[in-house]
Structures are given as structure tokens and as C-alpha cells.
Amino acid sequence: MNVSFQWANAALITMLIGLPTAAPAQEIDSDTGLIKAPGWQATKANCTVCHSARLVTQNSGSRAHWKSLIRWMQDTQGLWQFQPEMEATILDYLASNYGPKEDARRPPLPRVNMPDNPYPTISSSD
Secondary structure, eight states: OOHHHHHHHHHHHHHHHHSOOOOOOOOBOTTTOOBOSTTHHHHHHHHTTTSOTHHHHTOOOOHHHHHHHHHHHHHHSOOOOOOHHHHHHHHHHHHHHSOOOTTSOOOOOOGGGSOOOOSOOTTTOO
């Protein structure tokens, strides 16, 4: 074997070893687009009564974020109260499958870190 071929072969093997292994593909419900994982049917049954599953699939958040959305829907949109076990199932599903995205935008800056607003506001024009 010639030396340049051996070097190229070694370099190729080194690069392949460093590649991440592919994660198994997630099965998706063809009706809703929800990821088929434990709790998806309870989520589908409860969430798609009032809105499209796209409101779920296009969003992400921590368990606390999803819980706050459920509370908002219960307080303002007429969503019924869940049994504790049902709520836990839905929250587990949402947090596991639609949790915070690492590549999403950064959180908003706190007001103290923002520049002054150069435009007059209602409260400052009095």
C-alpha cells in the first residue's frame, strides 16, 4: 500500500469515528404532526379539541412554561380542569417532546440592560 493512500485511509477513519451517531427517527402522527411518544394520545385528545396541534408542534418550553400555558387556557379560554394524573401525563409529554430548544433565540434582555427609549411614550409626555 502506498503511503498517501494509508494516510488518507487513516484520516477518513478518524473523521468517521468523530461523527455523531444518528438518533432513531421519531414516529409522527400523520393526523396531527405530534410525536408519537408516551402521552401523545392524551395530549391529542385534550389539546386538539380547542386548537390545532400546530400550536403545540411549533412551540417549545419547559414543564413550567407548558403548565403556565395550561393555567392561562383554564383561566381565560375555558379549558377544563384536568385530573392530576392526566395533567402530569400531558406535561410530561410536552416537556419531553417539545422542551426548550437549545438553538432557539436567547431570552429577552432585562429592562436594566436595554438602552433608553429615544421616542416619547404616553407616560413620559405628561
